[in-house]
Amino acid sequence: MGAEKKWVFTLFSAAFISLLIFISTIFGLSSSYYLPFSSHKPFASVVHRGPGHPPAFAYYISGGHGEVERMFRLLLAVYHPRNRYLLHVSTDGTDIERVRLVELVKSVPAVKAFGNVDVIGKPDPATYMGSTNVASILRAAAILLKLDGGWDWFITLSAVDYPLITQDDLSHVFSVVKRDLNFIDHTSDLGFKEGQRVKPIVVDPGLYLARRSQIFHATQKRPMPDAYKIFTGSPWVTLSRSFLEFCVFGWDNLPRTLLMYFTNAVLSQEFYFHSVICNSVEFRNTTVNNDLRFMVWDSPPKMEPHFLNTTDFQQMVESGAGFARQFKKDDKVLDMVDEKILQRGHNRVTPGAWCKGRSSWFSDPCSQWGDVNILRPSQYFKKFQESIGKLLDDWKSQSNQCR
Ligand SMILES: *[C@@H]1O[C@H](CO)[C@@H](O)[C@H](O)[C@H]1NC(C)=O
Ligand SMILES: *[C@@H]1O[C@H](CO)[C@@H](O)[C@H](O)[C@H]1NC(C)=O
Numbered sequence: 231m232g233a234e235k236k237w238v239f240t241l242f243s244a245a246f247i248s249l250l251i252f253i254s255t256i257f258g259l260s261s262s263y264y265l266p267f268s269s270h271k272p273f274a275s276v277v278h279r280g281p282g283h284p285p286a287f288a289y290y291i292s293g294g295h296g297e298v299e300r301m302f303r304l305l306l307a308v309y310h311p312r313n314r315y316l317l318h319v320s321t322d323g324t325d326i327e328r329v330r331l332v333e334l335v336k337s338v339p340a341v342k343a344f345g346n347v348d349v350i351g352k353p354d355p356a357t358y359m360g361s362t363n364v365a366s367i368l369r370a371a372a373i374l375l376k377l378d379g380g381w382d383w384f385i386t387l388s389a390v391d392y393p394l395i396t397q398d399d400l401s402h403v404f405s406v407v408k409r410d411l412n413f414i415d416h417t418s419d420l421g422f423k424e425g426q427r428v429k430p431i432v433v434d435p436g437l438y439l440a441r442r443s444q445i446f447h448a449t450q451k452r453p454m455p456d457a458y459k460i461f462t463g464s465p466w467v468t469l470s471r472s473f474l475e476f477c478v479f480g481w482d483n484l485p486r487t488l489l490m491y492f493t494n495a496v497l498s499q500e501f502y503f504h505s506v507i508c509n510s511v512e513f514r515n516t517t518v519n520n521d522l523r524f525m526v527w528d529s530p531p532k533m534e535p536h537f538l539n540t541t542d543f544q545q546m547v548e549s550g551a552g553f554a555r556q557f558k559k560d561d562k563v564l565d566m567v568d569e570k571i572l573q574r575g576h577n578r579v580t581p582g583a584w585c586k587g588r589s590s591w592f593s594d595p596c597s598q599w600g601d602v603n604i605l606r607p608s609q610y611f612k613k614f615q616e617s618i619g620k621l622l623d624d625w626k627s628q629s630n631q632c633r
Pocket of ligand 1: 511512513515628
């Protein structure tokens with residue numbers, strides 16, 4: 231693991247390291263802060279994962295310029311020592327912002343001890359509507375697969391998302407879920423997307439231009455493919471480890487062929503995993519048709535869902551979703567989620583059964599810990615359990631799968 235860690239954490243090129251040292255000198259920071267903080271594990275308790283233990287999750291949290299504080303808040307809200315986290319500030323953010331994120335992350339005692347959070351030091355572009363987004367997600371999956379052999383599901387989040395349940399709740403409810411199932415909202419009914427997103431040929435300049443620019447459209451359109459069927463759906467996914475190995479290692483050519491095809495499609499992250507999974511005989515039976523997210527859309531839908539606020543709190547809680555989007559920075563409703571559901575203090579991680587410290591305004595209960603492999607669901611897990619139960623019934627009936 232040691233050598234791989236170094237590679238990942240990263241990810242900082244030699245030039246970037248010099249820059250960091252330069253910055254650290256200016257700001258008087260410790261000159262060792264670009265080292266993997268994962269190497270300090272003085273008080274970590276033993277983490278048990280795999281079959282027979284509660285499931286663990288690998289989170290990919292992406293953001294851009296000006297979103298470091300929100301990414302950090304989201305990390306605290308979804309943090310658990312048994313999980314793994316990878317944070318990515320895309321190329322429109324600055325190296326100063328990345329260093330700031332590393333500093334924030336390092337300030338959390340449990341993160342320092344368990345070493346389960348990494349920040350990508352060599353960022354990728356995130357072109358609006360372009361295919362570079364799929365490349366970043368696949369890269370994140372590849373890093374997480376390489377770094378950590380213990381997680382069961384990969385969850386994509388962005389800086390405007392927030393959880394509606396604790397990690398103890400999530401892991402508890404997912405304990406009864408077969409670990410090869412994939413939660414991915416999908417349909418082959420493309421509607422307006424056929425004409426506006428699949429047939430138009432676009433090129434994402436993020437693939438070859440260093441500066442930020444928008445995708446451009448070719449004048450010709452292409453016919454619909456007949457070598458495979460196109461599926462679309464929510465870009466927010468919860469995917470199994472085995473399916474991501476299939477996509478990343480590529481022993482079957484399908485994931486690679488579709489990746490090449492969708493390079494030239496608008497918003498390929500709304501098509502890629504959906505089409506790969508539904509065209510694969512091996513994996514199509516593992517799809518649960520839901521993204522586990524709470525969103526409120528206009529009709530007809532705009533590019534992004536509504537900003538949620540305190541008026542939506544009750545509906546959010548009752549939705550049985552695991553996560554919600556999207557939120558304005560530090561909206562009051564996030565404080566409500568922290569206080570009522572997560573019971574999370576300012577700048578502290580969401581407490582769980584693993585936290586053993588005293589809880590008061592000056593003492594963080596999660597600055598000390600005991601056995602991290604036990605769970606204590608909150609009073610809010612029931613709705614989520616119910617909705618997962620319904621989804622699993624739905625999955626068994628196969629009535630709503632890859633159609
Ligand atoms: C998937 O489900 C179909 C329909 O029940 C079944 O015929 C097929 O054998 C299943 N495939 C796999 C790989 O389990
Ligand atoms: C919450 O959002 C809704 C619709 O997006 C808006 O009508 C309402 O005024 C907002 N409420 C608050 C308290 O901001």
